[in-house]
Amino acid sequence: MIEFSHLYKTYPGPIHALKNIDLSIDKGEFVFLTGPSGAGKTTLFKMLSAYDRPTSGQIQVAGFDLASLNQTSVAQFRRRVGVVFQDFKLLKDRTVFDNVALPLVVRGDRPSHIQNRVEDILDQVGLLAKADQLPDFISGGEQQRTAIARALVHQPGVLIADEPTGNLDPRLSEEIMDLLERVCAQGTTVFVATHDHSMVKARKHRTIELLHGQVVAGARP
Amino acid sequence: MKRYFVHLLTSLRHHTGLVLATMIVLTASFFVSGSLVLVGQNLDRVLTLWGESLQMSVYLKEGTTSEQVQALQGRLQKDKRVAKAAFVDRREALTHFQEQMASYAPDLLNDEQLLKFIPESLQVQISQSVSSILQMKVLQELAGELGQEPTVESVSYGQDWVKTYSSIVATVSKAGMWMIVLILAAAGFVISNSVSSSIHQRKNEIEVLELVGASKWMIRGPYLFEGFFMGALSGFLALLVLAAGFETIQNFLRGELAFLQLSHHLQFFGAAHAGLFVLASGAVGFLSSAFSLRKLNDGWAASKAGQEA
Ligand SMILES: Nc1ncnc2c1ncn2[C@@H]1O[C@H](COP(=O)(O)OP(=O)(O)OP(=O)(O)O)[C@@H](O)[C@H]1O
Ligand SMILES: [Mg+2]
Numbered sequence: 001m002i003e004f005s006h007l008y009k010t011y012p013g014p015i016h017a018l019k020n021i022d023l024s025i026d027k028g029e030f031v032f033l034t035g036p037s038g039a040g041k042t043t044l045f046k047m048l049s050a051y052d053r054p055t056s057g058q059i060q061v062a063g064f065d066l067a068s069l070n071q072t073s074v075a076q077f078r079r080r081v082g083v084v085f086q087d088f089k090l091l092k093d094r095t096v097f098d099n100v101a102l103p104l105v106v107r108g109d110r111p112s113h114i115q116n117r118v119e120d121i122l123d124q125v126g127l128l129a130k131a132d133q134l135p136d137f138i139s140g141g142e143q144q145r146t147a148i149a150r151a152l153v154h155q156p157g158v159l160i161a162d163e164p165t166g167n168l169d170p171r172l173s174e175e176i177m178d179l180l181e182r183v184c185a186q187g188t189t190v191f192v193a194t195h196d197h198s199m200v201k202a203r204k205h206r207t208i209e210l211l212h213g214q215v216v217a218g219a220r221p
Numbered sequence: 222m223k224r225y226f227v228h229l230l231t232s233l234r235h236h237t238g239l240v241l242a243t244m245i246v247l248t249a250s251f252f253v254s255g256s257l258v259l260v261g262q263n264l265d266r267v268l269t270l271w272g273e274s275l276q277m278s279v280y281l282k283e284g285t286t287s288e289q290v291q292a293l294q295g296r297l298q299k300d301k302r303v304a305k306a307a308f309v310d311r312r313e314a315l316t317h318f319q320e321q322m323a324s325y326a327p328d329l330l331n332d333e334q335l336l337k338f339i340p341e342s343l344q345v346q347i348s349q350s351v352s353s354i355l356q357m358k359v360l361q362e363l364a365g366e367l368g369q370e371p372t373v374e375s376v377s378y379g380q381d382w383v384k385t386y387s388s389i390v391a392t393v394s395k396a397g398m399w400m401i402v403l404i405l406a407a408a409g410f411v412i413s414n415s416v417s418s419s420i421h422q423r424k425n426e427i428e429v430l431e432l433v434g435a436s437k438w439m440i441r442g443p444y445l446f447e448g449f450f451m452g453a454l455s456g457f458l459a460l461l462v463l464a465a466g467f468e469t470i471q472n473f474l475r476g477e478l479a480f481l482q483l484s485h486h487l488q489f490f491g492a493a494h495a496g497l498f499v500l501a502s503g504a505v506g507f508l509s510s511a512f513s514l515r516k517l518n519d520g521w522a523a524s525k526a527g528q529e530a
Contacts, residue, residue: 051432052524071437071520079434089429089523093231106435150433 001027001189002048002158007057009043009213017043019213021057024220025191027157030184031218032200033193035210041193042086044210045162048191049083050074062157079107082151082188084161088143090135096122096146097131103154121149124179126172140167148176152183159183161192165199177203228443229450236419240451243412243419247455248462250408251502255463255490257397258498263487264393277360279306279343279367280374289372294343302359304348314339340374409509416448417513428523441514445507452506456499464489 007021017040025031033041046052047059050066059066064077082103090099097118104114122128125145130138135146144167151159161180165173177199184190194200200207208218233240281290290308297306309317318339345367347359364376420427430440467489474487490498 046524049432053521069520074520075431075434075436077434078432083432085432089432091426091429093235093426102429102433102435106430106433106439 001025001029001062002191003058003060004047005058007047007059008055009040009047009052010055017213018047018054021215022219023208023215025189027189028184028187030181030190030203030205031192032203032205032207033191033210034195034197034200034207037195039210040213041210042162043213045083045160045191045193049081049160050077051083075106079103079154080156081158081160082154082156084144084147084151084159084164086162086166086193088135088147090143090146090150092135095132095134096127096138096142099135099146100149100153102150107154117153118149121153124152125149125176141169141172144168145172145176148179152179155186156188158189159191161190163193163195165194165196173199225443225446229447232419232423232447236422239419243416244451244455244458246411247408247452247502247506248458250404250411251456251459251498251505252462254401254404255459255498256466257401259463259467259490261394261397262490267486276347277345277364277367278309278377279345280340280376281342282372282374283340285341285372290341290343293370293372297343297345300363302348302363304346305344306346307344309342309344311339311341314342405505409505409512412448412452412506413509413512416444416510417516420444420513420517424517424522427518431518431520431522437518437520440518441511444514445510448506448508448510449503450506452509453499453503455506456502459502460490460495460498 002023002025004021004023007018008016009018010016021044033044035041043052047054047066048061050064050069054067057067061077062080064073064080066077069077091102100122101114101118104117109117119128119131122131125148127142127145127149130142130146135143138146144164148161148164151161159180164180165176168176173196180190180192181203206218209216279293294306294308297303345363347363367373367376427440467487471487
């Protein structure tokens with residue numbers, strides 16, 4: 001499902017954010033990504049979600065070769081994945097509802113279907129009451145849950161979540177992790193970056209560890 | 222469609238100053254371009270009109286001797302304002318007259334008796350060294366003077382300088398065209414700059430739309446519509462200002478310059494041309510928007526976010 005080989009990402013500087021990454025993740029797996037701040041977790045997710053292009057190497061995801069996407073195929077690929085960005089990336093001039101609806105709107109779903117589907121997912125993340133609020137007028141945790149809802153609303157084959165519980169209290173964190181596990185149980189491959197070691201320990205999923213841009217544990221299942 | 226209007230209103234709310242500034246630049250340049258087209262059109266009309274009247278026939282009294290004719294002709298030839306003064310005798314005038322009237326009264330024209338009634342004349346052309354604006358005045362002046370002559374029966378204007386004038390009009394309109402091209406290019410540059418800064422202010426939105434998999438046209442559509450709408454609206458405003466200006470000039474021509482008899486020869490754009498003008502203005506807005514978008518919306522806007530700012 002997900003396959004990295006000899007992947008490098010170097011930022012201007014040069015900063016070697018990722019060095020020779022070799023990874024494979026099966027369809028339907030639930031995987032944690034851990035590592036200290038600056039280890040390269042977000043960078044790895046950016047490569048994986050076609051947010052940015054690698055400097056060299058290969059990534060295959062769901063049949064797409066991410067190193068050779070053009071403007072049309074990159075949009076098609078992105079419709080197949082759900083991403084919770086570390087900085088949420090919500091549109092400030094649109095309501096929670098409209099933000100969450102975006103992945104359905106861009107693929108041209110019927111309004112009635114969008115309405116049902118968005119309400120359903122907002123209910124699951126506990127945000128139905130905030131549907132008509134603008135992102136600036138809800139809490140950090142609520143923004144984070146909006147981002148999670150947007151990543152899940154179109155039932156993607158792959159869910160990539162960069163610290164999805166970073167701003168949540170322990171009870172909400174547990175609820176969100178339960179939700180992600182349910183999504184995984186329905187066949188979605190889930191890849192979650194986190195600093196929360198107690199959660200990693202408690203949940204007993206495969207864990208990949210990054211350090212200084214290199215995989216130091218969990219490269220193969 | 223609703224989405225596009227929502228986008229437009231959002232744009233207006235968030236960047237009121239920028240949108241207004243852009244609209245002013247657009248309106249101004251469309252106004253200048255429109256004026257040039259309008260002036261060109263009417264110059265054509267007016268010069269043609271003048272060209273037709275910038276000659277006169279000086280009809281001579283019955284019984285004027287050939288010495289008197291030659292004296293008058295000689296004086297005219299020496300006059301700086303006159304290019305040429307040609308004598309036309311009865312028979313020549315009749316032939317000309319017959320040619321013109323042949324279809325109206327062929328029988329009458331075959332009558333040799335008619336010859337008696339045709340006056341002899343001098344055909345006077347105004348010198349080309351007199352500027353085209355003054356020619357009309359010179360013509361009147363000269364006609365007045367000649368009217369006083371003892372040998373002159375009457376003076377009338379009319380002959381054809383159309384060829385000379387059409388070449389002038391051609392030159393003027395060519396220059397005007399180039400000016401319009403230049404102005405529109407400059408306007409396009411200004412708009413493209415300002416649209417692109419508007420787009421950069423909404424980079425965030427483009428990034429997020431790209432990241433959730435919006436297609437190229439889904440992202441660009443509203444901006445292109447915005448560009449088109451702003452262009453077309455500016456074109457429309459320019460047209461209104463132009464119409465007001467035109468009306469003012471018309472009033473002036475009807476008032477103080479009434480002697481030129483120009484006002485009823487001038488014309489504003491017809492409906493079709495006005496429509497075309499607004500559409501063309503929209504196209505300028507559309508194209509500059511497209512130009513600015515091409516750079517930003519390439520599918521990887523988000524990854525470049527940190528680098529440019
Ligand atoms: N756009 C960028 N330009 C230059 N350097 C970058 C950029 N993004 C990340 N880096 C650098 O790459 C390295 C990896 O960063 P990354 O964001 O992937 O770390 P992370 O593991 O996600 O950290 P955190 O846990 O704090 O989120 C860091 O040294 C960072 O400074
Ligand atoms: Mg990170």
